[in-house]
Amino acid sequence: MPNGLIVKSLSGFYYVQDEDSYIQCRGRGLFRKQKRKPLVGDRVEYEAENNTDGYIMELLERKNELVRPPIANVDQVLLVFSALEPDFSTLLLDRFLVHIEASGIEPVILISKMDLVDEKQEAEIRDYALHYEAIGYRVRLTSKEDEQGVNWLLPDLDDRISVVAGQSGVGKSSLLNALKPNLQIETDEISTHLGRGKHTTRHVELLSIGSGLVADTPGFSSVEFTEIEAEDLGLYFPEIATRIPDCKFRGCLHTSEPKCAVKDAVQDGTIQSYRYEHYLSFLEEIRQRKRRY
Numbered sequence: 001m002p003n004g005l006i007v008k009s010l011s012g013f014y015y016v017q018d019e020d021s022y023i024q025c026r027g028r029g030l031f032r033k034q035k036r037k038p039l040v041g042d043r044v045e046y047e048a049e050n051n052t053d054g055y056i057m058e059l060l061e062r063k064n065e066l067v068r069p070p071i072a073n074v075d076q077v078l079l080v081f082s083a084l085e086p087d088f089s090t091l092l093l094d095r096f097l098v099h100i101e102a103s104g105i106e107p108v109i110l111i112s113k114m115d116l117v118d119e120k121q122e123a124e125i126r127d128y129a130l131h132y133e134a135i136g137y138r139v140r141l142t143s144k145e146d147e148q149g150v151n152w153l154l155p156d157l158d159d160r161i162s163v164v165a166g167q168s169g170v171g172k173s174s175l176l177n178a179l180k181p182n183l184q185i186e187t188d189e190i191s192t193h194l195g196r197g198k199h200t201t202r203h204v205e206l207l208s209i210g211s212g213l214v215a216d217t218p219g220f221s222s223v224e225f226t227e228i229e230a231e232d233l234g235l236y237f238p239e240i241a242t243r244i245p246d247c248k249f250r251g252c253l254h255t256s257e258p259k260c261a262v263k264d265a266v267q268d269g270t271i272q273s274y275r276y277e278h279y280l281s282f283l284e285e286i287r288q289r290k291r292r293y
């Protein structure tokens with residue numbers, strides 16, 4: 001049976017990309033009975049006599065799935081933060097990072113609107129970029145005015161499924177628009193939905209950019225720690241996670257315990273103090289939430 005990738009879902013139809021064909025399909029009735037729902041990003045087996053009346057017959061195994069936006073097999077999340085308007089916030093960035101780390105998906109940090117900063121602000125942002133790179137994250141500074149700045153993102157997208165996420169107004173659509181000259185699938189939907197935001201049709205679509213696929217949805221804009229346990233939080237700060245084995249007490253939460261390797265690293269500056277403070281504030285949030293229930 002032929003197989004392809006669901007690249008779009010809209011009004012009960014799934015659009016399957018298989019090499020050069022683009023086939024409109026319905027899910028087979030059995031899926032509903034089994035409470036299985038095909039997702040954009042799913043590899044599927046399908047049957048089709050022509051390009052508009054296909055049926056999805058089988059869903060292949062998923063590596064992961066995001067709930068919001070609903071996409072399967074996501075390789076990375078492009079986290080867009082603007083340098084200014086809205087102002088860059090490491091607190092918000094860390095909140096997103098924890099959420100993404102917990103989902104097991106790799107983040108890439110994009111700092112947009114670098115054309116708006118003055119020299120001092122630029123130096124600050126570059127310092128932060130170095131901190132996050134030292135932790136092990138990929139960080140990219142971009143500006144929609146700078147074609148090069150956008151184009152050197154392309155290798156990051158190759159052969160992967162990426163989801164763009166970030167607060168409203170940070171420049172997610174602008175980024176996709178700047179990358180658009182490289183779009184390879186040519187359909188009307190694409191140009192209209194890139195102007196999304198204002199209209200409300202809820203559809204999810206993967207755009208072909210270079211040899212990668214990028215979800216055009218606005219993605220998640222806020223995150224809460226509903227499913228994270230206090231004792232796991234440290235695992236989602238990579239530089240804390242690597243020190244946990246050296247803490248004296250098993251189950252150390254790195255607050256007031258003695259001989260804590262994490263606090264030692266904060267003391268000697270190898271863990272940034274603002275990262276540690278964010279860890280403490282998220283920990284407190286998780287505890288408050290527990291108390292409420």
Ligand SMILES: Nc1nc2c(ncn2[C@@H]2O[C@H](COP(=O)(O)OP(=O)(O)OP(=O)(O)O)[C@@H](O)[C@H]2O)c(=O)[nH]1
Binds near residue numbers: 142167172
């Ligand atoms: N100066 C400058 N302005 C930018 C840049 N990127 C985006 N903007 C502006 O920022 C505003 C918001 O950009 P959008 O691309 O709509 O932001 P978004 O993240 O898609 O916003 P939502 O659709 O609300 O989630 C627009 O006025 C853009 O022109 C940039 O690199 N430099």
Ligand SMILES: [Zn+2]
Binds near residue numbers: 253262
């Ligand atoms: Zn500790």
